[in-house]
Amino acid sequence: MKKRQSNFEVLRLTAMALVVTLHYLSKGNILLPLTSELGWLDWAAYLLESGAFVAVNVYVLLTGYFMCQSRFRLGRLLQIVLQVWFYSLIIPLLLGAVGVLDLSGLTTYDWLMLIFPLNMEHYWFMTAYVLLMLLTPLLNRAIAAMNLKQLAAAAVLVTLPQVLFKSILPVTFTVDDNGYGVLWFTALYLIAAYIRKYGLRFLAAKGRAALVYLAGVLGTWAGGLVMNRIYLATGRFSDKVGLTYGYNHIFVLIASVAFFCLFADMKSGEGRMSRVVVRLAPYSLGIYLLHENVLLRYQWPVWLQVGMPGSLPQLLAEWIVKVAVVMAVGLCVDFLRSLLFKACGKVLAHTPVPGLLRKVDEAVN
Numbered sequence: 001m002k003k004r005q006s007n008f009e010v011l012r013l014t015a016m017a018l019v020v021t022l023h024y025l026s027k028g029n030i031l032l033p034l035t036s037e038l039g040w041l042d043w044a045a046y047l048l049e050s051g052a053f054v055a056v057n058v059y060v061l062l063t064g065y066f067m068c069q070s071r072f073r074l075g076r077l078l079q080i081v082l083q084v085w086f087y088s089l090i091i092p093l094l095l096g097a098v099g100v101l102d103l104s105g106l107t108t109y110d111w112l113m114l115i116f117p118l119n120m121e122h123y124w125f126m127t128a129y130v131l132l133m134l135l136t137p138l139l140n141r142a143i144a145a146m147n148l149k150q151l152a153a154a155a156v157l158v159t160l161p162q163v164l165f166k167s168i169l170p171v172t173f174t175v176d177d178n179g180y181g182v183l184w185f186t187a188l189y190l191i192a193a194y195i196r197k198y199g200l201r202f203l204a205a206k207g208r209a210a211l212v213y214l215a216g217v218l219g220t221w222a223g224g225l226v227m228n229r230i231y232l233a234t235g236r237f238s239d240k241v242g243l244t245y246g247y248n249h250i251f252v253l254i255a256s257v258a259f260f261c262l263f264a265d266m267k268s269g270e271g272r273m274s275r276v277v278v279r280l281a282p283y284s285l286g287i288y289l290l291h292e293n294v295l296l297r298y299q300w301p302v303w304l305q306v307g308m309p310g311s312l313p314q315l316l317a318e319w320i321v322k323v324a325v326v327m328a329v330g331l332c333v334d335f336l337r338s339l340l341f342k343a344c345g346k347v348l349a350h351t352p353v354p355g356l357l358r359k360v361d362e363a364v365n
Helices: 006-027 040-052 055-067 074-097 108-115 124-145 148-168 182-198 206-234 250-264 272-291 312-348 353-364
Strands: none
Touching: 006 040, 006 055, 006 250, 006 272, 006 312, 040 206, 040 312, 055 124, 055 182, 055 250, 074 108, 074 124, 074 272, 074 312, 074 353, 124 182, 148 182, 148 250, 182 250, 206 250, 272 312
16 A cells, blocks of 8 residues: 555545535535625635635646556546445435434435436536546556657647636636536646646745645636625626636636645654544545535535624634544444445445456556
């Protein structure tokens, strides 16, 4: 087993905390629509949203950074698929059995969402993520064959069409999915591969990376502010007020890459806290899969009584505490899930399944 680097594991947990933050703000009804007349506390919440908006991009950059020089493992991919299915279906059934959820009113569509989570985009991120994993053998072969200029050109050619025009024109393009698909994930994968192979000297200094991240965050936030004022003054562009809040917007991309480089250039620690982080990080995906289950995503903010408080200190204090609660519960549940999967793995070890998986891996690699 490869030794995990604590700086990247800290980044993994931080990215997941930021994912929970995005859902805390949106599904907790803290963020009013950008078509509203917003007060200073509302704009403070949007600044927090802008800072957290790098989360998804960073998570994909982490994947690309490590996967670009790794062999494809069908067993690992199947484990991820089964993990998604566990949270999509088994967790609701368990919660329904103990009376936490009422499953009696579920429609056929609801059951399809639970049983076929990837096909139904129960978790949009996982649908795009699994598709990206299926492309990694092809991407890695191409990355290995390219020199610096070729890889840079490939990354730019895949990234630029998704970023450039939407970032400078207040229009909606038919092919623009705001970074919610595998094409954008592929662009991030290539960027991460470039960083892994050649680095980014401009962002090598931590102070500079931090400043670039802050600049991207402020650009995202200011874009929302400007579009809000334009809408309130003219009554137009109601569907463009959130233009900068897209994973493939230039401000978000810049902030994401800088945030990634800020952690990538940190030294990997060896102390007790580092060991704790390394132990916890592998369970981080379970946090997302648990709190974003279609039957839970609007329930946990109610259970935690999430809402806009009356002051900035209260907003920050409640955000830290309640996001920490979601993180802690998710880590504990996924730890228990891992124990169950390990037990099942020991049973499968005595079947032909491992041999079949190895044959597929050898053929693909």
